[in-house]
Amino acid sequence: MNPLLQAERAVLGGVLLDPGQLDRLSWLTPDDFYRPAHRALFAAMRKLQADQHPAFAADGWEVPLTWVTDTVAEAGRNIRGLTTSYAHTLIAACPRPGNAPVYGRMVLEGAIHRTVTQHTIRLHQAARADALQGEVEGALHQADVLADVLADLARRWGTEPRPTASATTPPPVPTPGPAGARAPIGADQVADEEFLLCVLVNQPGAVDEVVDWLRPADFANHGHGQLYRCLGALHHRGEPIDQLTALWEAQRRGLLTDGTLTSERLQQICGGLGAGSAEYLGERVMRSSIARTAAISARAIGELADNQSLAPGRLINHALHALGPLDEVRARWQSLTAPPIPEPAPDPPARTKRADAALARSQPRPPTLFSPAFPASTWTPTARPPLRSHS
Known part of the structure; x- marks a missing residue:
C-alpha cells in the first residue's frame, strides 16, 4: 500500500483509539488528507472536540464507545458510504496510537508535495494564457500566490524559507543548443524580435531606449539574443552600430563559426528599413520573456514536487x-x-532682511490722537492731580 495512505489511516486510527492525541495534532488540517473520506473523518473529529464530546473528558483508556459511532455519523453528513466497520479498519491500521504525531508529519509531508504541484499547475496555465494574450498580470499574480504558499508551508513544517539551488535539478532556464532556440516559439514572437533588432541596427541611438532593462535572455530565439548581445557590446564601447559592425562583432564572438548565426541570416534580420519604436517592441519582447520564464519555472518546480524522496524543507x-x-x-x-x-514642490524662497524691512514699512501704523479719526475739537486734556509739597 502507498505509505502516504497508510499514514493517513494510521493517524485516524490513533485518534479513534485515543482522542487525546488530537491535541498533539493541532497543526494538521482536514485538507492535508488525500482521500475525501479521511478529510471528512478528521474534520468530524475536530467538530466533536470543539463541541466537548465526552470522549475528551475521559481519563486514560476509558474512551466511550460512542466516540467511534459519533465520529462516523458526523463525517457522514459531508460524505456518503462511511460505515463503522471502516472506522474499525482504521483502528487496526494504527501500529501505536502514541505515534500519531509522527504519522501526522507523514501526512503533512504528502500534503506539501501535493499543494506545491497544484499551484505549479496554476502558474503554468496562467503563463500559457498570458503568452497567448500578450499579458503578464496573470503569471505574476500566480507567482506571488505560489511564493506565499511556499512561505506558509515552510512555517507549518517548521523551517525557514531560504532559496537554495538544487544540485540534481537542472536550472530553470535551459541552456540552449548551439544553433537552436530555447523553446518552440510562435511566429509573432519571432517577428517581434526580428523587427526590434532591425530597428536597433538601423536607427541611430535606438539602443539607448532599451539597453538599461532589456537583456539577451529575454529573447526566445538564442540567435536573436546573441545578436542583441553584440549590439550591446558595440554600444558599451561607443562604437557605431550598423549592419557591417554587427556582422563583424558576431564574427569576433564566434557566432558565425558555431552556427548560431550566418551572414545571410544577419542580413535578413537587419536588412529592413528599421522604422518603429524600439521601446514599444522591447516591451513586447519582455512580455513574452515574463510568460516564458514563468512557464519554465513552473516546470522546474513541478519536477521537484514529483520527487517524493525530496524532504519538504528542501x-x-x-x-x-x-x-x-x-x-x-x-x-x-x-x-x-x-x-x-x-518631483517635490520647490520650497518657498527664504525672505531676506531687506524683504522683511520692506514688509514692515508697508504695514499700516496705529492711529494717533490727532489723526482724522480723532479730531482735535473732541479732545480734552485730562486734569492732573496737584503736586504734593515736600515741605
Whole structure:
C-alpha cells in the first residue's frame, strides 16, 4: 500500500483509539488528507472536540464507545458510504496510537508535495494564457500566490524559507543548443524580435531606449539574443552600430563559426528599413520573456514536487530558488512600467532682511490722537492731580 495512505489511516486510527492525541495534532488540517473520506473523518473529529464530546473528558483508556459511532455519523453528513466497520479498519491500521504525531508529519509531508504541484499547475496555465494574450498580470499574480504558499508551508513544517539551488535539478532556464532556440516559439514572437533588432541596427541611438532593462535572455530565439548581445557590446564601447559592425562583432564572438548565426541570416534580420519604436517592441519582447520564464519555472518546480524522496524543507527552498529568474525579470519590468515619481514642490524662497524691512514699512501704523479719526475739537486734556509739597 502507498505509505502516504497508510499514514493517513494510521493517524485516524490513533485518534479513534485515543482522542487525546488530537491535541498533539493541532497543526494538521482536514485538507492535508488525500482521500475525501479521511478529510471528512478528521474534520468530524475536530467538530466533536470543539463541541466537548465526552470522549475528551475521559481519563486514560476509558474512551466511550460512542466516540467511534459519533465520529462516523458526523463525517457522514459531508460524505456518503462511511460505515463503522471502516472506522474499525482504521483502528487496526494504527501500529501505536502514541505515534500519531509522527504519522501526522507523514501526512503533512504528502500534503506539501501535493499543494506545491497544484499551484505549479496554476502558474503554468496562467503563463500559457498570458503568452497567448500578450499579458503578464496573470503569471505574476500566480507567482506571488505560489511564493506565499511556499512561505506558509515552510512555517507549518517548521523551517525557514531560504532559496537554495538544487544540485540534481537542472536550472530553470535551459541552456540552449548551439544553433537552436530555447523553446518552440510562435511566429509573432519571432517577428517581434526580428523587427526590434532591425530597428536597433538601423536607427541611430535606438539602443539607448532599451539597453538599461532589456537583456539577451529575454529573447526566445538564442540567435536573436546573441545578436542583441553584440549590439550591446558595440554600444558599451561607443562604437557605431550598423549592419557591417554587427556582422563583424558576431564574427569576433564566434557566432558565425558555431552556427548560431550566418551572414545571410544577419542580413535578413537587419536588412529592413528599421522604422518603429524600439521601446514599444522591447516591451513586447519582455512580455513574452515574463510568460516564458514563468512557464519554465513552473516546470522546474513541478519536477521537484514529483520527487517524493525530496524532504519538504528542501522542496520549499529549491522551489523558491526556481522562482528567482522570474523575480529578476519582474524587477526589470516593474522598473520599466512604474509610474514616474512626481518631483517635490520647490520650497518657498527664504525672505531676506531687506524683504522683511520692506514688509514692515508697508504695514499700516496705529492711529494717533490727532489723526482724522480723532479730531482735535473732541479732545480734552485730562486734569492732573496737584503736586504734593515736600515741605
